[in-house]
Amino acid sequence: xxxxxxxxxxxxxxxxxxxxxxxQLKKKGQDIQPVNIKGNVIAKTFWGKGWCQHLExxxxxxxxxxxxxTYARNGSVCHLKISKGKxxxxxxxxxxxxxxIDIKPLPQQKWQKIQQQCSGQIGSMLELLQGKxxxxxxxIVTDSKEGLFPLPSEIDLNCTCPDWADLCKHLAAVLYGVGxxxxxxxxxxxxxxGVDQIQLISEISVxxxxxxxxxxxxxxxxxxxxxxxxxxxxTMVKPSKKKIVKKKIVKKKIIKKKASxxxxxxxxxxxxxxxxxSRLRQRFAMNYSQFSKLLGVSNTTIRNWxxxxxxxxxxxxxxxxxxxxxxxxxxxxWEKLLK
Numbered sequence: 001x002x003x004x005x006x007x008x009x010x011x012x013x014x015x016x017x018x019x020x021x022x023x024q025l026k027k028k029g030q031d032i033q034p035v036n037i038k039g040n041v042i043a044k045t046f047w048g049k050g051w052c053q054h055l056e057x058x059x060x061x062x063x064x065x066x067x068x069x070t071y072a073r074n075g076s077v078c079h080l081k082i083s084k085g086k087x088x089x090x091x092x093x094x095x096x097x098x099x100x101i102d103i104k105p106l107p108q109q110k111w112q113k114i115q116q117q118c119s120g121q122i123g124s125m126l127e128l129l130q131g132k133x134x135x136x137x138x139x140i141v142t143d144s145k146e147g148l149f150p151l152p153s154e155i156d157l158n159c160t161c162p163d164w165a166d167l168c169k170h171l172a173a174v175l176y177g178v179g180x181x182x183x184x185x186x187x188x189x190x191x192x193x194g195v196d197q198i199q200l201i202s203e204i205s206v207x208x209x210x211x212x213x214x215x216x217x218x219x220x221x222x223x224x225x226x227x228x229x230x231x232x233x234x235t236m237v238k239p240s241k242k243k244i245v246k247k248k249i250v251k252k253k254i255i256k257k258k259a260s261x262x263x264x265x266x267x268x269x270x271x272x273x274x275x276x277x278s279r280l281r282q283r284f285a286m287n288y289s290q291f292s293k294l295l296g297v298s299n300t301t302i303r304n305w306x307x308x309x310x311x312x313x314x315x316x317x318x319x320x321x322x323x324x325x326x327x328x329x330x331x332x333x334w335e336k337l338l339k
Contacts, residue, residue: 017092018076018078018092018096019078021096022034022078022079022090022096025079025090031081032078032079032090033079033080033081034075034077034078034079034080035072035075035077035080035177035180035181036075037072037073037075037180040073042069042072042073042176042179042180043176043179043180043182043183044183045130045131045182045183045186046130046131046133046138046186047129047131047182047183047186047189048179048180048181048182048183048186049179050131050141050142050149051149051178051179051182051189052176052179053142054142054144054147054149055149055175057144058151058152060152060167061152061167061172061175064165064167064172065167065172065175065176066172067168067169067172068169068170068171068172068173068174068175068176069172069173069176071091071093071169071170071172071173072172072173072174072176072177072180076091076092076093076170076173077089077090077091077173077174077177078090078091078092078096080174080177080178080181082178082181082188082191082192083191083192084105084191084192084194085102085103085104085105085192085193085194086100086101086102086103086192087099087100087101087103087174087178087192088100088101089101089174089177091159091170091173091174093161093169093170095161097159097160097161097170098159098160099158099159099160099170099171099174100158100159101155101156101157101158101171101174101175102155102156102158103150103154103155103156103192103193104150104154104155105193105194105195106148106150106193106194106195110146111195113146114140114141114146114147114148114200115199115200117140118137118140118141118200121133121134121136121137122137122200122201123201124201124330124331125197125198125201125331125334125335125338126285126330126331126334128197128200128201129186129187129197129334130186130285131186148189148190148193148195149189150193157171159171184287184289184290185289185290185293187337187338197338198335198338272305272311272312272314272319272322273308273309273310273311273312274305274306274307274308274309274312275306275309276312277302277305277306277312278306280322280325280326281302281306283330284328284330284333284334285330286333286334286337288302288303290337293337294325294333294336294337295318295321295322295325296321297318
């Protein structure tokens with residue numbers, strides 16, 4: 001006797017169909033950002049764990065969220081994008097379902113209170129985003145009612161699946177996917193809540209205009225030469241002595257030309273290898289996702305670069321971008337990333 005139920009569709013078959021449809025979306029120009037979770041642990045860092053644990057403590061979600069864990073782990077969240085006040089996703093089930101989750105901005109009064117409580121206790125952007133905080137600061141930012149994470153009343157859930165439940169397994173999978181995404185890019189939590197994380201830092205390094213730009217940069221030859229394996233001294237174009245002896249105005253022009261020549265040498269003569277890229281990424285304490293965003297390339301590109309032991313044949317625009325960040329400190333690199 002048949003009850004009209006459809007046949008059971010194995011996960012592998014569902015994933016194959018989903019992948020085919022997702023690839024079609026990619027060809028149409030849609031930026032697809034899948035959630036890839038390795039192993040059984042969904043979130044491993046302070047911010048990712050904090051997000052998941054926060055939602056699990058509410059009775060509205062505690063009984064329903066577990067339904068989405070398996071979906072999140074097996075790669076069913078084909079796409080997840082976090083923007084200001086919004087989470088958009090595509091989840092693979094018996095079909096592809098579109099998810100839209102609206103998050104209300106963090107109330108200004110609550111944000112000001114968090115800033116006051118954290119004042120002077122967070123020293124750098126790196127410290128904040130890596131979750132290397134004191135127990136007191138951790139308790140402030142993760143407080144269930146007064147912290148950074150949204151309350152159930154501030155979350156509006158929408159899924160195109162036929163499930164009648166307010167929180168279906170597809171939505172639950174996406175909420176867990178957000179936790180996994182915060183492992184890679186914790187700054188997205190601040191974007192989602194509509195606040196600027198820089199306001200929590202006790203001391204931001206600001207260039208001293210009275211001393212000139214040169215005071216805030218290390219000598220190019222010492223850093224760029226070591227990292228990219230070039231000798232700027234041998235390749236630098238030196239102006240003739242006759243031109244330097246003349247008027248001050250002429251001297252200024254020559255110095256300007258010299259700086260211009262240095263800039264050309266920096267970009268055209270660098271010979272980065274995979275180890276070069278890896279050392280630079282590690283110096284900034286960034287994962288592949290963060291470093292690729294800083295350079296404006298894909299995660300895959302960065303991984304491929306780092307695997308290559310030979311000098312990389314990079315396009316001029318990528319060489320220029322590398323040169324632009326090579327002298328940055330960790331904090332400066334993170335500030336540039338989060339602009």
